Amino acid sequence: MEKLDSILNKYVAEGEDTAGKLLGAAFIVCNKDGIVYQGAAGRTTLAPDSPKFAVDTWTWVASMSKIITMMGVMALVEKGSVSLDDDMRCIVPELGKLQLLKGFTDDDKPILENNTRPITLRHLLTHGAGIGTDIADPELMKWSHSIGRTATCLDYTIEGWSVPMKFPPGEGWYYGGATEFAGLAVERITGQNLDEYMRETVFKPLGMEDTTFYRESMTDKVAARTAPCMMRNPETGGLAETDWVVPVQPELLSLGSGLYMTAKDHAKALQSLLRSLAGEGGGLLKRGTVQEMFRPQLSESQRAVLKAVTDMFHDNMVPEFPPGMPLDHGISGIINLEDCLGKRRKGSMMWQGMANGHWWVDPESGIAATLFVNVMPQGDKVVVQLYDELERAVYGDLVADVMVCQ
Known part of the structure; x- marks a missing residue:
């Protein structure tokens, strides 16, 4: 646990100089039974005295939304x-x-x-x-x-x-x-809008109290723990707040990138998937439904296209994998078809967001993890290094203990 705390602290800025650093980061590891680790470091805004970044810090998660919203879609299929x-x-x-x-x-x-x-x-x-x-x-x-x-x-x-x-x-x-x-x-x-349906079907059943498509609907509740998105200067490596945000009242509620939420809420959804896969009850969806989500979905020709794209944009799309890792796509994320040495096992699913958040679910090891940060553009090298260190520490220190207890 202390090692993960140390890694998080190493990557966040302590003062006004943000070059090569993050303002804040939160990381949660869970299994089907609960939280294995949760921790955070840094702060929410550029002001050195701003509130601390925490597992209940609230921010836009971009494409980290997909794993949540597709659970709602699969509930309709089920x-x-x-x-x-x-x-x-x-x-x-x-x-x-x-x-x-x-x-x-x-x-x-x-x-x-x-x-x-x-x-x-x-x-x-x-x-x-x-x-x-x-x-x-x-x-x-x-x-x-x-x-x-x-x-x-x-x-x-x-x-x-x-x-x-x-x-x-x-x-x-x-x-x-x-x-x-x-x-x-x-x-x-x-016959419902996406926020109403997801709230009724996913958010409320899983206790995700801080999750919404409508940013202003929670302004008062989360104002003190909101982290605006930052943009990294490519020349100086420093951070500045970006003025781009999802429209306050969007005409189209984005299933793919529209959610505002916390790491704590995100982890609740990942834990539900693990419960479903374990087949012991307590998950939002049936075991077979989640197994279908984690089943490789692409044809041979589609996999060839995915390989070409991820080879070309490796550092932005799949930096956690070594070049050449065979990949497929499930319902909501990329699946690695072989073990990743020192990291997740084959059959794991992952995705990320424009603001550089990442998640993975490893059915074989029985663990899942989510990393919340708030920096653009996608593929931030600081986040890539942080994420790699965190994952290696999880599999080096936590996974063996978790599997022994199961």
Whole structure:
């Protein structure tokens, strides 16, 4: 325990100089029975006398949202309200309007074709639908410019996420906006907005009292323990507060990146997954449902695309793995298909967020962990080093003890 405390303290700034440091970090390790370790270090804002960063510090978690919200989606699947292989175009007509971008003419006009294939819920949850993110894709930005489109995904609107598909559904892997249409499907199926449904189905049953899509709904409650997002200066390595935030009242509640929450709440969801996998009761979902989430979902050709993408963007996407680690994708995260030496076992699932938070769930070892920080851009080298040290310490000092007790 002291080793993990020491690692966290080593990476946070003690005074005004934040170069090569974080303002704060919180880390929780759990098993199916409870918390194995929880600790935090640093502070919440640039002011040296600001409140301490803690496991109940409240912040935007970006794509760390997915593991939480997809539990809510899978609750609908478990109930029989929808199937993973249902065509979502019947439920979300906006999907039926998306065309395939085949290229551009010599005078830079987009070449578009209608999509005739089903877009299944499985495609949306595993990034196999071909729906990208405009601001991260030069071709989609070129398409936007060519039609005079001003909306982007940063607007958190349906129009902002509605872009042409880069390939027919099921033929590739592209991390982008497909999950947002899964969120729309949840709203259309249930007749509730995403916050209402997730609160009723996931947040309240798991005791996640500080989790919401609406930032201002908890302002008074969490003001003293809120950590705004920081941006690292690429030249000096120092931190400054960024003025970009999710809109206060977004038109589209983002299933993929819309949550504000605490590390404490996030760990409750991960622990629920471990309980479900153990098959002893007490988890939010049935064992078979969670096993499906952790099952590799990609075809051989899709895995090849995932490999190419993660090879190209290794340090941003999968820095915890050595180059060449065979990977697949489950429902909500990447799965490593071999043991990672000194770290997690094969069959573990992980993901991260734009603000550099990370989580993993290791079914074989029976543990899960979540790291909360608040710095951009993604792939921050300081966080990568911190995360690596924390994970190695967990498997060096805690996992053996945890497994002996089971």
